[in-house]
Amino acid sequence: MARRALGLSLTDRALPYLLLVPALLVGGVVLVYPLVNGILLSFTSYTFIQPQYKWIGVRNFASLFKDPIYWEVLLNTVTLTFSAVILQLALGLALALLLNSSIPFRGGFRGGVFFIWIMPEIVAALIWMIMLNSEFGILNFLLQWLGIAKHNVVWLGRPLEAKASLIMVYAWRGTPFFMVMILAALQTVPSTIVDASKIDGANAVQRFFVIIIPYIRDIIILCCLLSVVRLFQDVTQVTILTNGGPIYSTTTLAVHVYKQAFVGLQMGRAASVGVTWLIFLFVLAVFYIRLVTKGEFRK
Amino acid sequence: MTGTTDANRPGRQRHWAAWEWLKVTFRRYHLERWVFLAATLVLVVVLLFPILWMVRISLTPDHLLFVLPPQGVFRNINLAGYIGLFSRIKIGRFYFNSVAVAFGTVLTCVFSGTLAAYSFSRFKYRGRNTLMVITLSAQMFPWAMLIISLYILYIKTRLLNSHIGLILAHSTFALPLTIWIIKSYFDTIPRELEESAFIDGCSRMRTLLSIVLPLTTPGVLAAAIYVFLFSWNDFLFGLTLTTTDRMRTLAPGITMKFIGEWEYHWVDMMSTSISITIPVVVLFLFLQRYFIEGLTAGALKE
Secondary structure, eight states: OHHHHHHHHHHHHHHHHHHHHHHHHHHIIIIIHHHHHHHHHTTBOOOSSSOOOOBOTTHHHHHHHHOHHHHHHHHHHHHHHHHHHHHHHHHHHHHHHHHTSSOTTHHHHHHHHHHHHHSOHHHHHHHHHHHTOTTTOHHHHHHHHTTSOSSOOOTTTSHHHHHHHHHHHHHHHHHHHHHHHHHHHHTTSOHHHHHHHHHTTOOHHHHIIIIIHHHHHHHHHHHHHHHHHHHHHOOHHHHHHTTTOSTTTTOOHHHHHHHHHHTSOOHHHHHHHHHHHHHHHHHHHHHHHHHHTTTGGGO | OHHHHHHHHHHHHHHHHHHHHHHHHHHHHTHHHHHHHHHHHHHHHHHHHHHHHHHHHHTOOGGGTTOSSOOOTTTOOOOHHHHHHHHTSOOHHHHHHHHHHHHHHHHHHHHHHHHHHHHHHHOOOTTHHHHHHHHHHGGGSOHHHHHHHHHHHHHHHTOTTSHHHHHHHHHHHHHHHHHHHHHHHHHTSOHHHHHHHHHTTOOHHHHIIIIIHHHTHHHHHHHHHHHHHHHHHOOHHHHHHOOSTTTOOHHHHHHHIIIIITTTOHHHHHHHHHHHHHHHHHHHHHHHHHHHHHHHTTTTOO
8 A cells, every 4th residue: 555655656756757758759869869960060071972970160150151152042031031921911911801800701711711821832832833934824824914014924034033933932822821820819809899999989990000909919920930930941842943043042041951961962061051040040939939938937 | 371271171071971971881781891802802812823723734635735825724624634643653652651651640749749748738847848948949940950960860770761760750840739739728628627536536647548638639639630731741851861762752752753754744743733632621621620720729828
């Protein structure tokens, strides 16, 4: 009896840790190890042909910061990500507000648009590759038919147009996410407050800025953060649509790391680009964790 | 001075009257509903156009493929793209690999994720906060960099080109999300429920399995859906961590086929794309509620 009681209290104290064991095993082996190893790699001259951890100090970083391509890539990442997120927010917010009114088929519209977000990335990329084809693509035809463009636009073959295409595809993919999240947040706005403001004579614009925005502000910030994270990670869509080109005009940080490692076979150098990414990560993570865990840790 | 205001007044009044009239008519016939509906329709049609176009291309006969403006959209239907799926393009093996990897990933994540989520939600202990922070920021780790180390590790441990290797890789990236979704469901279940079970003599594990878990089924389901989607939709890990056609999953498999060998086989490209998308559509049609719940779980707690 006494032994059983002791055993119970011991397992009770160890239980929270025991429950974590499977997750730690998976996460530790394939998440923490690659991260630490990646940081180590960035200080070595590891290549595919000479796979040795030969320590070369900060030489990778020194040559990186002197490389104009690196700065171009950094600028591309910021430009593409932020333009796309702004478009996603504008479109997603508009759709959410429309679907929050009393129009018919709301569920159908929401489901249809949400589908864009859950379809495989590769399918989205292939569709757009076909639509953006400069000779036979439907987009050029539609633009001319509507009188917006006069000639065929070379979407993926010129620096500026290629950037615009990617921003368009990103915005298209991410809008449903904003829509669903903001719509869910809008439904938490108490109708009594909205009704009261109507009685007090507030018009739609005032209502939007004074009542609705404060209610959905946190969700909007969260969506923007998550979307930035997602776009930072994207290699697939860039690879399929432009392969980072023409020249380096659509190469983002993620694509640069991936291509240096698996096309240039310079693992060490690639890792050093990845390490500079961790600085961005740190800033984003601080915001994100504060937002998601409001009061969580003090519970 | 007075002259100008006098001259302005009738015009302004007429303007004002027109505005009033508009407002009254809008209210009487609920016109704003129609304006909203029209705006929504336009937006939705524009957004869904690429998907309709994918379906259209997959059914177009070869001789009409590059004809603009599009002709014979409804009259000429060509099913060759779908008939050739398993014979000409040989995606059967890719399908098998994708299904095996996706199910393996879902099982791994749901098992380890549920236990970890329960631990985070119900206990206070040293290291809990640190681990939760790591969980939350894990999705921001640079994947492209992690893949390099995984690749090197997999070569050493012979996990390269294996289902287990891919399952592990997918799990790591889907696990943080699983833990977070399920934890937010655990958080909503009152502790009193468990305490009454303890008093009745249930052990911790027993309580988890027979009292808490049944109540969290929607959360587990929502998490499982996202893990499945992540694994099914993945391109990058599949591309990097497999090296032969036999082990490739769908997304990298078909891409390797089309980009390069079959550059302008648009019909096959689109019919194959649709065939990869169908499992996602089926899941979505039956479980739409959980898709949306999973997405907003945690974010909209308070």
